[in-house]
Amino acid sequence: MKRQKCKKNKTIQNILDMHTECKRLEYGSPEQLESIELREEVLRKPIGLRFSKEELEEDEQFHLAYIMDGKVVGILLLKPVAEGVLKMRQVAVRPDLQGQGIGKQLVRFSEKWAIDHQYHIMELHARKTAVEFYLSMGYETRGPEFLEVTIPHLEMFKNLK
Numbered sequence: 001m002k003r004q005k006c007k008k009n010k011t012i013q014n015i016l017d018m019h020t021e022c023k024r025l026e027y028g029s030p031e032q033l034e035s036i037e038l039r040e041e042v043l044r045k046p047i048g049l050r051f052s053k054e055e056l057e058e059d060e061q062f063h064l065a066y067i068m069d070g071k072v073v074g075i076l077l078l079k080p081v082a083e084g085v086l087k088m089r090q091v092a093v094r095p096d097l098q099g100q101g102i103g104k105q106l107v108r109f110s111e112k113w114a115i116d117h118q119y120h121i122m123e124l125h126a127r128k129t130a131v132e133f134y135l136s137m138g139y140e141t142r143g144p145e146f147l148e149v150t151i152p153h154l155e156m157f158k159n160l161k
């Protein structure tokens, strides 16, 4: 138990020592292609699925990433779905860096980005296992549980104003 705590503190210290930034990735750029590998690893492989070519046609969506020492370690996509409304999707943090605050920082960055670009509502389909994560950032659930990519989800939303 003690060793684990030390290891976590060391990881946090390592993160503090590294150069990190959140930024929008250009669709088709090397970093955006790198982010697909991260999404495949975190969101698809564990449930035995792969992205199809059609699914990756996402040039009309905004790709926001958390970069650490030049590597994409966190990613999320924002898809315009109605006037002033974005759907947050494909939220993923590199497995060995989860639980260190990266997801939270990236979601906060995306909310600011949304407000700066005249969006005021964020919607998402949360995997049931991640609902607590979004609740901790002020998102609310609505409607019944449903299945997507074979796993249980809940619809969530947040008014950004």
Ligand SMILES: CC(C)(COP(=O)(O)OP(=O)(O)OC[C@H]1O[C@@H](n2cnc3c(N)ncnc32)[C@H](O)[C@@H]1OP(=O)(O)O)[C@@H](O)C(=O)NCCC(=O)NCCS
Binding pocket: 042, 043, 090, 091, 092, 093, 094, 097, 098, 099, 100, 101, 102, 103, 104, 105, 125, 126, 127, 129, 130, 131, 132, 133, 134, 136
């Ligand atoms: C869900 C995910 C994006 C969260 O990113 P993260 O960097 O691990 O989360 P953070 O460290 O920023 O956590 C922020 C808060 O949420 C909590 N949290 C994070 N993941 C959680 C989970 N799965 N269940 C419950 N709480 C969680 C943390 O305890 C933390 O709370 P605190 O601020 O009170 O300390 C990341 O764990 C991940 O990629 N998971 C696998 C893929 C996935 O489920 N994506 C979401 C699909 S909808």
